[in-house]
Amino acid sequence: MIKKTALSPEKVNQQIVNWLTDYAKNAKSNGFVIGISGGIDSAVTSILCAQTGLEVLCIEMPIHQAPSQVSRAQEHIQQLKKRFPNVKSASSDLTSVFETFKKIVPEHENSDKVNLSLANTRARLRMSTLYYYAGIYGLLVAGTGNKVEDFGVGFYTKYGDGGVDLSPIADLLKSDVYALGEFLKVPHSILTAAPTDGLFGDDRSDEDQLGASYDELEWAMLQDEEKKSALDFTGREKEVFELYKRLNTANQHKMNPIPVCLIKKN
Template sequence: MQTQKVIDHIVNWLKDYAVKANVKGYVIGVSGGVDSGVVSTLCAMTGLKVLTLEMPIRQQKDQISRAQEHIAFLKNKFENVDGFTVDLNEPFEALYKSFDVNDEEFPNEKLAFANTRSRLRMLSLYYYGQINGLLVCGTGNKVEDFGIGFYTKYGDGGVDISPIADLYKTEIYELAKALDLPESIKNAIPTDGLWDAERTDEMQIGATYPELEKIQKEWGTKTESDYSGRDLEVFKIFSRMNKAAQHKINPIPVCDIPEEWRD
């Protein structure tokens, strides 16, 4: 990949979009992962105002330290970047107590609360975005957003703009290297950070991003019968998750009313 051309293209695209939208810049949630690390850096390179937020909710210590390290890295390198921590533990615990759901009666309770974390962060980003005249910048990649739908609807999927959604995870790691991000960010193991116990993306999905990318690049041109062994296993994972994620990937359906019924 021609990384410098891609970097310049995204930076110019981000700057042009903000100028046309008549906003001051972008607000981004920084998790300590490579996606948010790359996106926040690209936003900073526009020269526009950039606000980076770390929003811990029952967070693993290594995720907190990486996020804080990256925010410090950006603030030291770019004068247009500001950033701080918004501790969301207390409001999350209040929600947890208020909902009072029994996970024995509702098996999806743990997943629902994992997604609630993401939605609480989205709410926070839009609050700080609105009071500062900033757009919320997304950090989803191509596999997550358009392959298997590995994101929270109206959580990390609730954004104004998606600068890296046409890039595969392996390509984002290339950009991280070219941008010379902190080693902890460049080497971060992908995780959504939504669970009390550490759950990497690979543990949750059952496949690595390179494995998923292979299937997505061939999606629509090959069928299940074209695969065997591990590739077949990953194809089935991708197919199942892609089918289940159509409500995320496609626009919200609207029930059309026949014009003749309006008379």
């Protein structure tokens, strides 16, 4: 169960919409392009962008996608287009591109590493597709990552779904996103679906991959911000906190700026 957020959805909604509007105008952009996955994060982000009144292009990019994810994405897009006249949509099925890629790269004996690399390849193909549309129509690529994913455990693909122009909801915890989603009238099918990145072509959830729920990871993130250590906890709390710290440490390369070798001037 997602815990109740302390934030005011109405105030957060207006702040983000104002921020998006100002950023796009200052960048002299026509609006935003967003990849729609059938999940809560992309649904909330696309509604926020739509409220700016600027052009919003929602893109479906299936790659051997589960039917349930496709149907949720289509349900959301249809609803969004009915609510906002500035929203358009397009679909680019990348399955054949992905299969061609698999044929031209070398095989490897470690199947786990191959599967993970191919999962990340899906995300990077989608990023390239979004920037293709962005370049044609003069749009900004809107990111859909939340705070737990982007700055907590680094649960995203570097130069994949992490490759964006701006991140409207990256300062919101997952529970904040759900609360905002309810306020914004995101379809019930999305609000109740188990979060998944959909990168492996099966029904595994984010919790299956991470080893903890978003509620648990939010708790660990807040404890870490309060400078707690694993010694402060026992049982499942200790297990989750150690998992969070391990993921946070391992994925710092995603969260920190790319290191640059600075040449000595003398």
